[in-house]
Amino acid sequence: MTSSVKVLSFWRSPFGVRVLIALKEKGVEYEYIEEQDLLETKSKLLLESNPVHKKVPVLIHNGKPVCESLIILQYIDETWPSHDNNGFLPPDPYERAVVRFWADYADKKIFEAIRLILKNAEGELVEQGKKIMKESMATLDKALKDVARDGPYFGGKNINLVDITLASYLCWIETLETLGNFKSLEESTCPHLCEWAKVVVQHPSVKEGLATIPAQKVLESARELRKKYFGILE
Amino acid sequence: MRAEVALVLKGVDYEKVPQDLSNKSELLLNSNPVYRKVPVLLHNGKAVCESGIIVEYVDEAWPSADGDNLLPADAYGRAMARFWADFVDKKVFDALLGTLKASKGTEEEKAAAEENAVAVMSTLEEALMKGKGGEGPFFGGARMGLVDVMLVPLLVWLPAFEELAQLSLPWANKLPRLEAWFAASKAHPSTAVLPEPPKVSEFAIKVFLPRFAN
Numbered sequence: 216m217t218s219s220v221k222v223l224s225f226w227r228s229p230f231g232v233r234v235l236i237a238l239k240e241k242g243v244e245y246e247y248i249e250e251q252d253l254l255e256t257k258s259k260l261l262l263e264s265n266p267v268h269k270k271v272p273v274l275i276h277n278g279k280p281v282c283e284s285l286i287i288l289q290y291i292d293e294t295w296p297s298h299d300n301n302g303f304l305p306p307d308p309y310e311r312a313v314v315r316f317w318a319d320y321a322d323k324k325i326f327e328a329i330r331l332i333l334k335n336a337e338g339e340l341v342e343q344g345k346k347i348m349k350e351s352m353a354t355l356d357k358a359l360k361d362v363a364r365d366g367p368y369f370g371g372k373n374i375n376l377v378d379i380t381l382a383s384y385l386c387w388i389e390t391l392e393t394l395g396n397f398k399s400l401e402e403s404t405c406p407h408l409c410e411w412a413k414v415v416v417q418h419p420s421v422k423e424g425l426a427t428i429p430a431q432k433v434l435e436s437a438r439e440l441r442k443k444y445f446g447i448l449e
Numbered sequence: 450m451r452a453e454v455a456l457v458l459k460g461v462d463y464e465k466v467p468q469d470l471s472n473k474s475e476l477l478l479n480s481n482p483v484y485r486k487v488p489v490l491l492h493n494g495k496a497v498c499e500s501g502i503i504v505e506y507v508d509e510a511w512p513s514a515d516g517d518n519l520l521p522a523d524a525y526g527r528a529m530a531r532f533w534a535d536f537v538d539k540k541v542f543d544a545l546l547g548t549l550k551a552s553k554g555t556e557e558e559k560a561a562a563e564e565n566a567v568a569v570m571s572t573l574e575e576a577l578m579k580g581k582g583g584e585g586p587f588f589g590g591a592r593m594g595l596v597d598v599m600l601v602p603l604l605v606w607l608p609a610f611e612e613l614a615q616l617s618l619p620w621a622n623k624l625p626r627l628e629a630w631f632a633a634s635k636a637h638p639s640t641a642v643l644p645e646p647p648k649v650s651e652f653a654i655k656v657f658l659p660r661f662a663n
Contacts, residue, residue, distance in 0.1 A: 267532075267572060276525075281532075283531070283532055283535055286528050287528075290524050290528040293524040308510040309492070309506070311509065312497045316498060316502055319502065320483065
């Protein structure tokens, strides 16, 4: 019996692109539905499938919605299990806790930085955002260095929850650095993470997923958002 | 509180190491260098941080003999449990803290904060009616599950918020299942480890209210 998998998302969302990467990694076919106007009118489908938060992405599997990107990723991992312990989460409970911790950390920090830098032209809030980016990239660099792995990814030879979560932010990290005119993911402070970034973007599922959220398009869109909603002219 | 209740539910013996958050110990700084916060679970010397992550770890490290764990076995059930656990973690306490903050503000701010708190609690009430909660009294059904453990601090915090923010929730009218949840959770042996509400009120007065002072 073929199952029906739909992804309701918005092209620019790092939370959405990670769902696409995850489904591609599992070889699951899906129908992509773009939420047309994220910030203005929300579609009927979105309001029905995510009445609590009214946010994308939403995974709709055989008619049943799953919301919140990290929850979706774990659902995908459990519903379409990989062989030989090559899932998004390792089998050991402690290692799972570590993976969850870093995915959660990436989301807490990078999303906050996006919020601060995107919504402000300059000043204290932007500087705060830059500081968060620099510190979190350095912290993640150390985390990558410290984790025992048998390959280039956080997950070793295969991408795991942290790889997918972080990779989904790469275009946004580039955008933030351009908007704020600063560097956070750089060789001098994050040698391991930079090496990781070069390799992860070549991973087939990641490459396909990230092709839907090209950096230049994100930057242009970010500039439009700043102009339209926050009155910031570059 | 969540970590302790999870351990008690699993019948795991533990040692509680109280922390002075105004003077953080080396143990805390070494085991949670990223956030420097409690709770931290140390299991055979290895540190697990962030309460939601700790509860899932406890569930996985000590699977229940009868197969009835804090999270259900099916992927969709797990996604639902995680969703509501996340809602509790991100929305519920914030909304209630908002009423405390607004208690120092204008009448308009107070009304808005209370409306928000009622809306959030009503959403929880609806969640209780669906899924396993439909069987009640817990979100996990007849037994406590992930969502129940994540919500458990409310047992001691809500009286503090009600008192300090003069928050009045429409229990009988709109939140009957939540009211039943409170009664069942308070009576549950695992929650005997929670601090007494007056102690929590004292903490709220000492730590939170000054933060909200103008």
